Amino acid sequence: MSPAAHGTKLTSTIFFICTITLLSLLISSVGKTESYHPPQGTLVVTGDPWPPFADPNDPNLGIAPCILSKTLTNPESKVKMLFQPWARAEIAVDEGRADVLINCAKTDRREETYYFSNPYIKIKLVLIKRSDDPFVYTGLNSLSGKRIGTVYGYAYPDYFINNEKIYKDPVKTISDNFKKLHANRIDLIIDDELVATKQLLNMPTPYSNNFEIIPTEIAPIDLHIATSRKNPSGSKVIDLFNANLKKIMDNGVYQDIMSAYQANKSSIK
CATH class of the missing domain: 3.40.190.10 (Periplasmic binding protein-like II)
Known part of the structure; x- marks a missing residue:
């Protein structure tokens, strides 16, 4: 089909x-x-x-x-x-x-x-990176020093929010985060796997190929x-x-x- x-x-x-x-x-x-x-x-x-x-x-x-x-x-x-x-x-x-x-x-x-x-x-949080970024996620410590795109008002795990070594950069929508990630203004996005997949499916193929979803061990919410x-x-x-x-x-x-x-x-x- x-x-x-x-x-x-x-x-x-x-x-x-x-x-x-x-x-x-x-x-x-x-x-x-x-x-x-x-x-x-x-x-x-x-x-x-x-x-x-x-x-x-x-x-x-x-x-x-x-x-x-x-x-x-x-x-x-x-x-x-x-x-x-x-x-x-x-x-x-x-x-x-x-x-x-x-x-x-x-x-x-x-x-x-x-x-x-x-x-x-229930949602499953994942990370999204640029496809040309060699970053490999190995746990929370691997996010130290990274600029992470978040959304104003969203609830994230306390151990993520309270980690001062991770720089949170909030915006109004996940679409805004993809724009910033593409422009290299942030290093990663954190959001739900299904939402991220939907965003990529709605993008033109040449543009969506710029991004990659990374699984995490974060428990479903x-x-x-x-x-x-x-x-x-x-x-x-x-x-x-x-x-x-x-x-x-x-x-x-x-x-x-x-x-x-x-x-x-x-x-x-």
């Missing part, structure tokens, strides 16, 4: 799985959170573009919105997907301009601020939806999501979604 035919089949499969309930899933993108005021009665879900987990260019908006279409929507309610940089998404939830934060990893600080759902995906502890309905949203997540895991719909996105390695068993 040609790549084009495979892509058509994949899109059709995902559309069939998600389209009915996604009719009530709206999409928006804003430049400043302070200018946004959600309609009354609308459940606002927010996060940054992070294909394939959250993708404004995907008709079904990515894996997480597809799962939310099966767990948080019903005929009486609407869910609005608000794409914005991660740091702004956190502020929007903290200040009550959004209700749900998607693709959120637990940290001690966040657990003081948010209610967390059961995990619905569970991701959740989160709601503010200041939100009176926050815990109820989490309970609803958890109950319906179990249902779609039991009836096979969850695995159908993950398989349609070729994301089985990111599935929660």
